[in-house]
Amino acid sequence: MHESTRERSPSWPRKRRFPRFKLDTTIRVTEVHSGLPHTVKGRSREISEAGMGGILVGELPPGQTVLIEFPLPTARQELTLRALVHRHSTSHYGFEFLPTSAVVLQDIRRACENLPAHS
Numbered sequence: 001m002h003e004s005t006r007e008r009s010p011s012w013p014r015k016r017r018f019p020r021f022k023l024d025t026t027i028r029v030t031e032v033h034s035g036l037p038h039t040v041k042g043r044s045r046e047i048s049e050a051g052m053g054g055i056l057v058g059e060l061p062p063g064q065t066v067l068i069e070f071p072l073p074t075a076r077q078e079l080t081l082r083a084l085v086h087r088h089s090t091s092h093y094g095f096e097f098l099p100t101s102a103v104v105l106q107d108i109r110r111a112c113e114n115l116p117a118h119s
Helices: 003-008 102-113
Strands: 026-033 036-047 051-056 065-070 079-087 092-097
Touching (some): 026 051, 036 102
Antiparallel strands (some): 026 065, 065 079, 079 092
């Protein structure tokens, strides 16, 4: 198979940039639509330096930029991050964190060091 064909093939396995870790906590995801905020609640399943996955009780459009709020076991306060929505299945979503401060990134790294690996 030609290299460029493999890169575009959806069935070709992609290696993750960062390892994932188990994180079961509440999350709130807020999108702004027509100037009005819409918040969806759910639970996280995993986290990495680059993003998190979770199950939501409502729907969000893939590609939407949202605010995601969640506590970390090692952080002093709840985190609020901008993220890009990726939909995996009916209720399971992936969120790619958008660039954030070095302090917040360090909080995420510290939490990941203390969480079990996600299989």
